[in-house]
Amino acid sequence: DAKTTQPTSMDCAEGRAANLPCNHSTISGNEYVYWYRQIHSQGPQYIIHGLKNNETNEMASLIITEDRKSSTLILPHATLRDTAVYYCIGRVPGGFQKLVFGTGTRLLVSP
Amino acid sequence: DTAVSQTPKYLVTQMGNDKSIKCEQNLGHDTMYWYKQDSKKFLKIMFSYNNKELIINETVPNRFSPKSPDKAHLNLHINSLELGDSAVYFCASSQVGLAATHQETQYFGPGTRLLVL
Numbered sequence A: 001d002a003k004t005t006q007p008t009s010m011d012c013a014e015g016r017a018a019n020l021p022c023n024h025s026t027i028s029g030n031e032y033v034y035w036y037r038q039i040h041s042q043g044p045q046y047i048i049h050g051l052k053n054n055e056t057n058e059m060a061s062l063i064i065t066e067d068r069k070s071s072t073l074i075l076p077h078a079t080l081r082d083t084a085v086y087y088c089i090g091r092v093p094g095g096f097q098k099l100v101f102g103t104g105t106r107l108l109v110s111p
Numbered sequence B: 001d002t003a004v005s006q007t008p009k010y011l012v013t014q015m016g017n018d019k020s021i022k023c024e025q026n027l028g029h030d031t032m033y034w035y036k037q038d039s040k041k042f043l044k045i046m047f048s049y050n051n052k053e054l055i056i057n058e059t060v061p062n063r064f065s066p067k068s069p070d071k072a073h074l075n076l077h078i079n080s081l082e083l084g085d086s087a088v089y090f091c092a093s094s095q096v097g098l099a100a101t102h103q104e105t106q107y108f109g110p111g112t113r114l115l116v117l
Helices: none
Strands: A009-013 A018-023 A032-038 A045-050 A061-064 A070-075 A084-091 A105-110 B004-007 B010-013 B019-025 B031-037 B043-050 B053-057 B064-070 B073-078 B087-094 B112-116
Touching (some): A018 A105, A045 A061, A045 A070, A070 A084, B004 B087, B010 B019, B019 B031, B019 B087, B019 B112, B043 B064, B043 B073, B073 B087
Parallel strands (some): A009 A105
Antiparallel strands (some): A032 A045, A032 A084, A061 A070, A084 A105, B019 B073, B031 B043, B031 B087, B043 B053, B064 B073, B087 B112
């Protein structure tokens, strides 16, 4: 699985878009980019995943660069409840794959 | 409805004791996991079971023994507890597909906070 690099922390004002970057320059051709988050004292929560195309769901959008060496998770209108640690994880599909969590980005959404 | 549940939520015990943590999922998934999150917040997989069979064992001391009585349950028994076992333990489940195109999301429980004194 690709090694991912994320900023340690980010701040965002409530109601604004939160853009969380992730570098995964060693990602392989069939490796997906997954995003999970962990709100304080809770278990990690799946957000979104993608391979090449940009993806959007009810929680967030995922923008993957054309060379797939980096991606950005976008929370379009951040709320206080989005304060969490966000993990970007590279993962090959199929089979019995473990999730390898890095240090993630601690996002603080302020009023 | 709780998808992945763990009991107990908090566990405080003395060094040398033996304790168990239970996990149940009602999602119909065939694969379950145990993760450990230490005091520095690093989250690392310990075990994975698929259809009651051990699939992943990440060099965990043999004082830790997972047991899966059925697909919906994966319990973690810890013998001779040590101070370093203090952590938050998360159970997770997923439906694993072997096809190259299959995508799999893991669902996590709320965690069990273990403190060894």
